[in-house]
Amino acid sequence: MARLTIDGKEIEVPAGTVLIEAARRLGIEIPHYCYHPGLSIAGQCRLCMVEIEKNPRLQISCNTVATDGMVVQTGSPKVLETRKSIMEFHLINHPLDCPVCDQAGECWLQIYYMQHGLYEPRMMDEKVHKPKAVPLGPHVMLDAERCILCSRCVRFCDEVTGTSELGIFNRGDRSEIGLFPGRELANPYSGNVIDICPVGALTDRDFRFAVRVWYLDRAKSVCPGCARGCNIEIHYNVRRPHHNAGRRVARLKPRENPEVNKWWICDFGRYGFGFIDDPSRLLAPARREGPKAEEVSWEDAVQLLAGRLRQYAPEEIGVLASPQMANEDLFLLKRLAGHLGIRSLDFGVPPRDPGFEDHLLIRADKNPNSKGAELIGLLPRDGGPDARGMLQAARARRLKCLWVFHHDLTRSAWGEAEVLEALLALGCLIFQGSNANGVSAHAHLVLPSATYAEREGTFTNFQGRVQRFRKAVEPLGESRPDWEILARVGEAVGLDLRPTRAEDLFRELARTLPAFSGLSYRSLGDLGQKVQE
Amino acid sequence: MAELILTRNFHLAESHTLRVYRETGGYEAVRKAFGMAPADVVAEVRRSNLRGLGGAGFPTGVKWGFIPKESTKPRYLVINGDEGEPGTFKDRYLLERDPHALIEGMIISAYAIGSHTAFVYIRGEYVRPWEIFSRAVEEACAAGFLGKNILGSGFDLDIIVHRGAGAYICGEETGLISSLEGNKGWPKLKPPFPAVRGAFGCPTIVNNVETICHVPPIINRGAEWFAGLGTKSQGGTRMYSVSGHVVRPGVYELPVSATVRQLIYEHAGGLPNGRRLKAVVPGGSSSAILTADEIDVTMDVDGLQRAGSMIGSAGVIVMDETVSIPEALMVIARFYAHESCGQCTPCRESTGWIYKTARRIVEGKGRKEDLDTILDVARRGAGTTICAFYDGAVGPYISYVEKFRAEFEALIGEGQPSLVVAH
Numbered sequence: 001m002a003r004l005t006i007d008g009k010e011i012e013v014p015a016g017t018v019l020i021e022a023a024r025r026l027g028i029e030i031p032h033y034c035y036h037p038g039l040s041i042a043g044q045c046r047l048c049m050v051e052i053e054k055n056p057r058l059q060i061s062c063n064t065v066a067t068d069g070m071v072v073q074t075g076s077p078k079v080l081e082t083r084k085s086i087m088e089f090h091l092i093n094h095p096l097d098c099p100v101c102d103q104a105g106e107c108w109l110q111i112y113y114m115q116h117g118l119y120e121p122r123m124m125d126e127k128v129h130k131p132k133a134v135p136l137g138p139h140v141m142l143d144a145e146r147c148i149l150c151s152r153c154v155r156f157c158d159e160v161t162g163t164s165e166l167g168i169f170n171r172g173d174r175s176e177i178g179l180f181p182g183r184e185l186a187n188p189y190s191g192n193v194i195d196i197c198p199v200g201a202l203t204d205r206d207f208r209f210a211v212r213v214w215y216l217d218r219a220k221s222v223c224p225g226c227a228r229g230c231n232i233e234i235h236y237n238v239r240r241p242h243h244n245a246g247r248r249v250a251r252l253k254p255r256e257n258p259e260v261n262k263w264w265i266c267d268f269g270r271y272g273f274g275f276i277d278d279p280s281r282l283l284a285p286a287r288r289e290g291p292k293a294e295e296v297s298w299e300d301a302v303q304l305l306a307g308r309l310r311q312y313a314p315e316e317i318g319v320l321a322s323p324q325m326a327n328e329d330l331f332l333l334k335r336l337a338g339h340l341g342i343r344s345l346d347f348g349v350p351p352r353d354p355g356f357e358d359h360l361l362i363r364a365d366k367n368p369n370s371k372g373a374e375l376i377g378l379l380p381r382d383g384g385p386d387a388r389g390m391l392q393a394a395r396a397r398r399l400k401c402l403w404v405f406h407h408d409l410t411r412s413a414w415g416e417a418e419v420l421e422a423l424l425a426l427g428c429l430i431f432q433g434s435n436a437n438g439v440s441a442h443a444h445l446v447l448p449s450a451t452y453a454e455r456e457g458t459f460t461n462f463q464g465r466v467q468r469f470r471k472a473v474e475p476l477g478e479s480r481p482d483w484e485i486l487a488r489v490g491e492a493v494g495l496d497l498r499p500t501r502a503e504d505l506f507r508e509l510a511r512t513l514p515a516f517s518g519l520s521y522r523s524l525g526d527l528g529q530k531v532q533e
Numbered sequence: 534m535a536e537l538i539l540t541r542n543f544h545l546a547e548s549h550t551l552r553v554y555r556e557t558g559g560y561e562a563v564r565k566a567f568g569m570a571p572a573d574v575v576a577e578v579r580r581s582n583l584r585g586l587g588g589a590g591f592p593t594g595v596k597w598g599f600i601p602k603e604s605t606k607p608r609y610l611v612i613n614g615d616e617g618e619p620g621t622f623k624d625r626y627l628l629e630r631d632p633h634a635l636i637e638g639m640i641i642s643a644y645a646i647g648s649h650t651a652f653v654y655i656r657g658e659y660v661r662p663w664e665i666f667s668r669a670v671e672e673a674c675a676a677g678f679l680g681k682n683i684l685g686s687g688f689d690l691d692i693i694v695h696r697g698a699g700a701y702i703c704g705e706e707t708g709l710i711s712s713l714e715g716n717k718g719w720p721k722l723k724p725p726f727p728a729v730r731g732a733f734g735c736p737t738i739v740n741n742v743e744t745i746c747h748v749p750p751i752i753n754r755g756a757e758w759f760a761g762l763g764t765k766s767q768g769g770t771r772m773y774s775v776s777g778h779v780v781r782p783g784v785y786e787l788p789v790s791a792t793v794r795q796l797i798y799e800h801a802g803g804l805p806n807g808r809r810l811k812a813v814v815p816g817g818s819s820s821a822i823l824t825a826d827e828i829d830v831t832m833d834v835d836g837l838q839r840a841g842s843m844i845g846s847a848g849v850i851v852m853d854e855t856v857s858i859p860e861a862l863m864v865i866a867r868f869y870a871h872e873s874c875g876q877c878t879p880c881r882e883s884t885g886w887i888y889k890t891a892r893r894i895v896e897g898k899g900r901k902e903d904l905d906t907i908l909d910v911a912r913r914g915a916g917t918t919i920c921a922f923y924d925g926a927v928g929p930y931i932s933y934v935e936k937f938r939a940e941f942e943a944l945i946g947e948g949q950p951s952l953v954v955a956h
Contacts, residue, residue, distance in 0.1 A: 043722040044876050046917050057916050063722050085913035089882040122906055125889040149875065168717070168875070171700070173885035175875030 004070040019061035020048055023074055030074050031083060031112050033090075033198045034150035035062035038263045039159055042151050047086045047112070051076045058082055080116065087117035093127045093173055094199075095145045103200030105213040109148070128173045136166075137185030139267060140194060140202050144176040147201035153177065153193035160264065161360070163187040177201065188362060191270045192263070195253060206271055207251045210244040211237045219472035220255060220526055222459050224324060224452050225269035226355070227365040229461030230254060230261035231527070232269070234453050234472040247277040248473045249453055257527050260465065266362050275451065276476075280435045282448035283477025289444070298478065298488070305445060306492035308428050309340055312401045318344035318390040321378040322406035322433075323367030326457030327466065328505035329482035330369070330376045331513075332497065333405075336486055339495045343384030344399060347373040350413040363462055368452075372460035375515045375531060388414065391422035401428040405482065406449070410438030432485060449482050450475035457481070457502050458524065460531060466519055467528030535762075538750050538770050539743065540786040543630045549665050551672040554633035560678060562749035566641040567686040569752075574645035578748065580756035582768030587613050587704070587741030588817065588845045589921070590767070590834035597646050597738055599728035606735040610643045610651040611713065614666075614742045615697050615704035617656060618817035619868060620848030623772035624742035626784050628655065628662035631746065632669035638745035640683065640690055641752055646738055649689050653742075654709050657697040667694050701872035705920045706739040707731075708874065719876045720920035743772055763789040767833045775801045777851035778808065789833035789844075793823065796832065797851055808853040812936075816845030818865050819925030821932035822858075843928070858937040859944050860952055862929065863891040869926040879914035880923035886910060887930055895952050899945035904934055 003012045006023050013022045020030050021037070033045035041063045049058040053071035058079065061072075073079060091109065098104045130144035154166045154177065165183040168175055179185060185193070194204045216235040223230040233253045237243055244250055252273055254265040275281075285301035286293045296304070309317065319337050321330055330347075337345050348370070355364035380386050385393055391414065393399035402423070409419045416438070423429055423442050431443035434451045454475040460466050475481070487499050499505045503521050510516045515531040523529055542548040542557055554560070566574050579594025600608060612635065616624040627635060635653075643651050655663045670692050673679045681689045700718045702708040707721035710732045731737025747769055751759045760768035773785045773796055780802030787796065793815055797803065804810055810825040815832065821842040823830075830840040837844045852861065870888035875881040887910060890903050911930040914923055934941060944951055 041722065043919060044878065046878050049917065063724075082913070082917065086878060086917065089879045089914070092882050092886055122902075123886055124900075125886070125893065128885065148878065149881065170875070171702075172870055172873035172875045173881050175881060 002066045002068050002070070004066050004068065004072065006072045007074055013066050017066045019050060019059075019064045019066055019072055022066045023050075023061065023072075028074055030061050031116060032062060033108060033148055034152060036152050036155075036196055036263075039152060039155040039196075042155065045086070045090070045148065045150050047083060047090075049079060049082055049086075050074045051079050083112075083116040084119055087112055088119055088122075090148050091117070092123040093145070094148070095127065097146070101143075101146065101200040102203045102208050102213075103146075103197075107200055108198035130174075130176050135205065136179055136202075137190050139191050139205055139271070140185050141205050141208060142177060143201055143203070144178070146199050147177050148199055149175050149177065150198060152196045152198070153202060156189075156193055156196060157185070157187070160192070161187045161189050166193075188266050188268065188358065189264060189360065191267050192254070192265070196263075204251065210247075211240065211250045212243075215240045215243065216250055217472070219453070219470050221452065221469040221472065222368065222467045223252070223265060223269040223272075224368040224459070225266075225272045225366065227363040227367060227370055227462035228261065228361050229368050229459050229465065229467050229528075230265045230269055230361060231257040231467065232265060234273075236453070236472045238473060249273050249276045255526075259527065260461065260463070260467075261361055264361060266360075268362065273453070275435050276453050276473075278435060280437075281476050281479070282434060282436055282440065282446055283479065284448060285478065286446045287444060288446070293446070298480070301445065301447060302485075302488045302492050305430060305447070305489055308401055308430070308445075309489075309493055312428070314341035315343065315384075316398070316400040317342050318385070318393070318399050318402040319346075320349070320387055320390065320402065320404045320407060320409075321345070321347040321373060323347050323365075323370040323373045324406045325369060325373070325482050326452075326469075326502070327369065327372040327376060327460060327509060327516075328457050328499075328502045329486065330373050330378055331505055331509045332483050332486045332490065332499065334376055334378055335497055336490050336493070336495055337381075339490070340493065343381045344390050344393070345378055345380055345384060346387040346390065347378040349387055349407050349409060352411050352413050365462065368459040368461070371462055371464055372458075372466075375460060375464075376509070376513065391419060394422040394425050397425060400426060401430070402426050403430040403432065404439050404443075406433040408437035408439055432482065434479065447485050448477065448479035449485065450479045454479070455481035455502070457483070458506060461528075464515075464531045464533055465528045466516070466524055466531055468521060468524050468526075535770065535788050537786050539627065539631070539634070539746050539772055540784070543626065548630045549632055549669060551633055551669070551676060554631070554637075558753075559633050559749075560637055562752040563637050563640045563678070564684060566644055566752050567684060567688065571645050571647060574641060574752065577756045578645070578751060581751045581759040582756075582763060582766065583744065583747055583751060583759065584767045584834055585741055586743040586747075586771050586847070588618060588819070590844065593740060593744055596728065596740075597642075599726065600646055600736045600738065601729055604729075604736050607650065608646055608648040609732045609735055609737040610639060610646060610648040611706075611709065611732060611737055611739045612639060612651065612653040612742055612745060613704060613706065613709055613739055614653055614655040614659070614662070615709060616659070616742075616846075617701040617704040617872075618819065618846040618848055619865070620774060620776055620814060620850040621817050621846040622774045622776075623784050623847065625659055625662050626772070627742050627746050628659065628666045632666040633673065634746045634749060635666070635742055636669060636673050636678065636692065638748035639692065640678065640688075641748050642738075642740065642745055643690050644688050648738070650691050650693065652693045652695055652713055652732070654695050654697060654703070654713055656704075657699045663694065663696055670694060700874070701868075702874040702920075702922060705922060708920065709739060710737060717874075719874050720922070722919055764831065764833045764835065766835050771832075771847055773832065774846075774848045775851065776849070778804050778853035778856075779851050780805050787832070790831050792831055793828035793849070796849060797828065801851070804851070804853050808855065810851070811854045811856055812852045812858065814848070814850035814852075814929075816843050817848035818850070818868065819843075819928050820845045821928040822936060824936050842932070845925075857895075857951055858933055858940050859891065859895050862933040863888070863895045863952075863954070865929045865933075866891045866926075869922075873922065877918040877923070879917045880926075883910045883914045884923070884926060887926075892954055894941060894944055895950065896954060897944065897948050897950035899941070899948075901945065903945065904938065904941055907934055
């Protein structure tokens, strides 16, 4: 441990802590560009300099280790003057094209200029010109003139992905970021370089020119793309609906969680939000008799479903839940199935292609809540059939009513022909999900679910960490969160559990299931908590 | 004329061969050193007041002592033969005319610090020195001065000769290490210092060619003798590269107590064509310029520091009255803008800025505020970077403008180009 004083405040930090981190613990943000806690120390931007007692020269706080008795000033006149100078150096060759730059509004050149620059420009000569609008890969666009050469992106590709596509070429003020010959920035984590780029040098080809960032609102969420459950922020625009062709969700950004995803997310997750505002969304409940589908009200849909659940004997009904559903949905569904005496219950459907997995974040299981479904017990009861068994039973006309949540069974490992034969043999196929797919196309009753971005809930990731996701935008059309739909159905069939909020369900879940005991929305916080195993 | 030490054999035909080197007493010091404990060799060099002759002037024996005693990693001796400092060409002479002096110095130094692999990083443009030195290494190997069990001492040493690829910054010791490792020649953050974590992550001592060439005579004749040749804080002689407006440009070996005036007028023959002296750059381009009135200073580390300049690499550039100081600044500023590695923001950005400003002044488009801007930018960037490159550039930026301000102001006032610069 080292005990030191920063801006008059004493603090004790573990041995080896650098000053910029020690200050952060005191709530003091030292301006910086090249420093990033997830990368090696570069010490290049020279912005994070501080004054240390008995040291005539200012020192960079990212590479100076805190020692006992150190007295540090992060805002002395000398520090402020130097910071101003460094800002001037950073900006003399910058094109100052904020009005047409996508980074405007979240650019650290703008922010620090306003906080620490505010000098009169003195550089009157021609600026150095460099390549602009250079695609580095499928997701990332480079403007080398806006680059301040902090080397974060280079270090990310060297140290985190180990792919080393990027380098800094040339010397002096002609230095520029670029790809090594024959390379493309196409690793599965390439989008992270956009996040860590503090300026407008690396921008997102998907997001560029879609919405000005100051129109965006943010919601804390969890990526539903795989069993990792990376913490994310959903950036959405509802204030300027005419922007971005009416698409509300504009982009996803990683949210730091040291236990799950650190500072990163993969590109599959980052760009996997398209389904939320996609034309394939199911917008209203619908019933189908013969080839024609007609929209119905929620009341009619619920009554129709309740009637079917009463009409068939429990052993003629199957429920195929989904690991895309939240713990709250699954818990209520399990209760409902129990209430109705349904034994054919399962959640797992093998995908047609085995999922890609790597050493960093990406998991082969492309569902966010398989662990939750397993712990809550969406599994066959009392010798009932599993998912595949249900399809076999349907083909054999033993199972007559199947309630499928989210899954597109026609794209499963079981093969489209086998699945369709089973689905078409059913007397009643109910599909509940957010987007049209191969199952909804044949369903007698379609119940539109809200997406994860349109509701709140929790997922349990592969580590057993229960994490909250929060609502960003309103459910599209008449779609509703799965648990709300289930609550209405439950009410119609006389279930005793009557939740009015997702939190009610989680409280009940924590009360009744030992794995979840002690957890609450409050205790989960922003970073989640592990179940007891 | 004082005794010559480093250049004593330069006049001999075939001075670069093993035969001539041995005939003149070469490779005797290494036998003597093997009879001493390594720590005693370090102590001897420390007592000799030998200081680094590459530019920084750091005491050599002290530097050797920085290797952590407990480290079990391999240790490396790296010889800096990059010699990129404008106005400096002494190491080139040593590599060409007395390569075995360097090899013998390296064996003794490596023995002192416990290194078994030593690198010599030679400036890429130095083709002849590289050829001659490489041949000398082969000769020394064949004669058993390098390789396993040198002279039956049980001490092993291999020398690896490495050519640079043309960047000034690779003469900075950590830039050199980066380059040697196969990376872009970017200086490294300190701490850790190379003696703790240098080449390939191992303890490394980087010394200049000339510095190490001094080691055999120190061992042969003793620390007291060497220290006695110089001033109180710096021992021995050193080689001054003299270029510019003198009658006899070249390399001169003198005790470090000699003055700039003595060097120019007694040794280099004074100025040609009866012209008057205007200014002297005493220690390579990175040192602050001296006016004609400031040349009565001793050419040791402390003497020039007191004069507000530095001895640096002892590259002495003499300018007569025909030289335009604004043009000289533009040329030097172009060099620093071209050679900045681009790593640290203040250096990367302001070297280009100052060059553009100096060029504009020379082109007759100077503005009143330009001179103050140069001074301000130079001062603001000073001391804010990873390595000493920018601090080196600041020396000329500030001194040229401050000491010859009237000349700059005249150019700005006239609004006439002094020179049309091809971009």
